[in-house]
Amino acid sequence: xxxxxxxxxxxxxxxxxxxxxxxxxxxxxxxxxxxxxxxxxxxxxxxxxxxxxxxxxxxxxxxxxxxxxxxxxxxxxxxxxxxxxxxxxxxxxxxxxxxxxxxxxxxxxxxxxxxxxxxxxxxxxxxxxxxxxxxxxxxxxxxxxxxxxxxxxxxxxxxxxxxxxxxxxxxxxxxxxxxxxxxxxxxxxxxxxxxxxxxxxxxxxxxxxxxxxxxxxxxxxxxxxxxxxxxxxxxxxxxxxxxxxxxxxxxxxxxxxxxxxxxxxxxxxxxxxxxxxxxxxxxxxxxxxxxxxxxxxxxxxxxxxxxxxxxxxxxxxxxxxxxxxxxxxxxxxxxxxxx
Amino acid sequence: xxxxxxxxxxxxxxxxxxxxxxxxxxxxxxxxxxxxxxxxxxxxxxxxxxxxxxxxxxxxxxxxxxxxxxxxxxxxxxxxxxxxxxxxxxxxxxxxxxxxxxxxxxxxxxxxxxxxxxxxxxxxxxxxxxxxxxxxxxxxxxxxxxxxxxxxxxxxxxxxxxxxxxxxxxxxxxxxxxxxxxxxxxxxxxxxxxxxxxxxxxxxxxxxxxxxxxxxxxxxxxxxxxxxxxxxxxxxxxxxxxxxxxxxxxxxxxxxxxxxxxxxxxxxxxxxxxxxxxxxxxxxxxxxxxxxxxxxxxxxxxxxxxxxxxxxxxx
Numbered sequence: 001x002x003x004x005x006x007x008x009x010x011x012x013x014x015x016x017x018x019x020x021x022x023x024x025x026x027x028x029x030x031x032x033x034x035x036x037x038x039x040x041x042x043x044x045x046x047x048x049x050x051x052x053x054x055x056x057x058x059x060x061x062x063x064x065x066x067x068x069x070x071x072x073x074x075x076x077x078x079x080x081x082x083x084x085x086x087x088x089x090x091x092x093x094x095x096x097x098x099x100x101x102x103x104x105x106x107x108x109x110x111x112x113x114x115x116x117x118x119x120x121x122x123x124x125x126x127x128x129x130x131x132x133x134x135x136x137x138x139x140x141x142x143x144x145x146x147x148x149x150x151x152x153x154x155x156x157x158x159x160x161x162x163x164x165x166x167x168x169x170x171x172x173x174x175x176x177x178x179x180x181x182x183x184x185x186x187x188x189x190x191x192x193x194x195x196x197x198x199x200x201x202x203x204x205x206x207x208x209x210x211x212x213x214x215x216x217x218x219x220x221x222x223x224x225x226x227x228x229x230x231x232x233x234x235x236x237x238x239x240x241x242x243x244x245x246x247x248x249x250x251x252x253x254x255x256x257x258x259x260x261x262x263x264x265x266x267x268x269x270x271x272x273x274x275x276x277x278x279x280x281x282x283x284x285x286x287x288x289x290x291x292x293x294x295x296x297x298x299x300x301x302x303x304x305x306x307x308x309x310x311x312x313x314x315x316x317x318x319x320x321x322x323x324x325x326x327x328x329x330x331x332x333x334x335x336x337x338x339x
Numbered sequence: 340x341x342x343x344x345x346x347x348x349x350x351x352x353x354x355x356x357x358x359x360x361x362x363x364x365x366x367x368x369x370x371x372x373x374x375x376x377x378x379x380x381x382x383x384x385x386x387x388x389x390x391x392x393x394x395x396x397x398x399x400x401x402x403x404x405x406x407x408x409x410x411x412x413x414x415x416x417x418x419x420x421x422x423x424x425x426x427x428x429x430x431x432x433x434x435x436x437x438x439x440x441x442x443x444x445x446x447x448x449x450x451x452x453x454x455x456x457x458x459x460x461x462x463x464x465x466x467x468x469x470x471x472x473x474x475x476x477x478x479x480x481x482x483x484x485x486x487x488x489x490x491x492x493x494x495x496x497x498x499x500x501x502x503x504x505x506x507x508x509x510x511x512x513x514x515x516x517x518x519x520x521x522x523x524x525x526x527x528x529x530x531x532x533x534x535x536x537x538x539x540x541x542x543x544x545x546x547x548x549x550x551x552x553x554x555x556x557x558x559x560x561x562x563x564x565x566x567x568x569x570x571x572x573x574x575x576x577x578x579x580x581x582x583x584x585x586x587x588x589x590x591x592x593x594x595x596x597x598x599x600x601x602x603x604x605x606x607x608x609x610x611x612x613x614x615x616x617x618x619x620x621x622x623x624x625x626x627x628x629x630x631x632x633x634x635x636x637x638x639x640x641x642x643x644x645x646x647x648x649x650x651x652x653x654x
Contacts, residue, residue: 011387013507078390079388198426238643
């Protein structure tokens with residue numbers, strides 16, 4: 001059991017009994033074991049106190065809970081489901097599951113611009129942030145280091161079995177290297193591209209100097225363009241530093257998100273169509289929606305509130321920039337690791 | 340069943356925003372009424388499991404005014420919203436009514452009274468559903484626990500497990516009896532008891548840092564009636580307690596209230612300052628706040644990471 005689970009579960013019980021906590025954890029393990037990639041984002045929604053798009057998922061989670069505790073009442077116990085779903089995701093991140101980056105991005109993106117009143121357990125968002133800042137990632141060491149090929153032992157005794165063993169070790173070492181090298185090269189490529197972009201500070205999408213854009217638009221454009229340059233999700237740990245450099249003096253400026261969206265050229269906003277994951281990428285969804293005919297500031301705000309349970313208000317430019325950046329990464333991670 | 344006034348008398352969930360939006364009606368939250376006396380832990384757990392709810396534990400000695408505070412809050416809601424907070428229903432209406440009855444003309448009592456909460460009831464909760472400035476309805480579970488139980492915990496730290504519910508509390512409101520605070524023979528005991536209670540709860544691991552503390556001085560009318568010198572001494576004692584709790588890692592907010600003054604005046608009327616307390620209870624709980632600061636990051640492994648991670652700190 002993850003050490004924090006009893007504390008997480010405390011949210012939904014005034015005085016939880018240890019056998020109930022143990023049964024709930026067993027259910028968490030079952031849900032994790034059966035977690036299909038296509039359900040990951042819906043589990044993220046559940047962890048955020050929302051209903052999943054695939055509604056049967058609630059029944060599946062309830063069935064797992066009832067399997068481990070026949071007295072579990074089931075039904076729409078939204079907060080308890082949020083804790084269970086969040087714990088499943090925490091377990092996936094803890095186990096360095098191949099989908100952990102997408103999970104972390106989903107949890108962080110979903111938490112931005114949340115409408116007041118939709119309280120959800122925040123511990124999982126904190127865990128996701130830790131994951132994205134590199135505390136739990138990069139088990140293989142520096143992204144730029146190349147491991148040495150394990151050479152055959154020259155002093156190995158003659159004879160076929162010993163030689164075969166040495167050859168097998170060499171093959172394994174070369175295979176690992178061949179898998180690692182493209183990733184390493186991608187990271188180097190990504191760093192070079194980002195540095196060149198940072199030096200030029202010329203918008204790739206709009207073909208104008210970034211400095212010529214109003215603060216709000218600059219925040220959106222830099223976040224999107226830096227996200228586009230990421231080749232290996234979840235990108236460099238210094239993302240806020242990169243964005244701060246890109247935004248310059250305007251990084252700490254407060255921007256009205258709706259104004260920022262509508263001040264951006266419509267052709268640019270149209271690039272976001274079909275790129276959103278609805279409520280998990282509130283900013284991307286709003287930008288895409290704003291490009292639709294007949295949308296104005298008021299109707300966009302109302303739509304965000306009703307369809308996304310999001311409240312688009314004022315925020316600091318760098319936070320808006322980071323938000324759109326992470327949403328781009330979530331879309332990439334979703335396409336690559338969630339199918 | 341729904342009355343023309345929008346009052347629902349059954350226990351079914353209120354109409355959801357989606358349903359309202361689909362029906363084309365103007366969103367207007369239904370008021371839920373309930374007929375329970377109070378809620379036990381199982382019912383409270385069901386409510387906590389269903390959605391976001393605030394759990395408030397009101398602590399204090401016998402007859403310090405804990406129950407009166409809750410009754411007055413309920414009575415205030417009968418008149419108008421309190422500090423932008425509207426009454427949205429309750430599953431324990433009967434319990435509230437019973438606690439309010441002694442203060443009503445219908446009781447034929449000569450003076451306003453509040454029934455004492457017996458220790459045999461253990462940990463019970465009253466429920467309020469409220470709407471805060473137009474946001475979705477929110478549940479408040481407010482404990483009604485006998486002062487005797489708090490005395491037991493204070494006297495024997497090992498008894499703190501009986502108050503394990505404090506470990507889930509979003510708010511712990513410690514009520515200090517204003518009448519005793521201006522009594523030179525009792526005032527030190529009042530403050531010491533509060534300090535010992537918090538210490539017992541902390542030592543037994545029952546009180547967590549995520550719980551917000553409020554020091555609620557009740558019966559402000561009696562405190563002020565004792566004269567400026569005694570009042571000032573009482574306020575000083577409370578401020579010292581506040582500093583001590585802060586030093587223990589539990590910063591608290593001070594509230595001077597008069598839930599049901601014996602002789603209301605234009606300055607101190609019925610439910611005086613309860614709005615501030617309610618506002619604190621419905622505000623965003625520290626249990627539902629994500630860490631605003633950037634979490635600890637891995638050590639940079641290249642100049643690319645190092646330079647930009649350092650510049651990040653300037654933002």
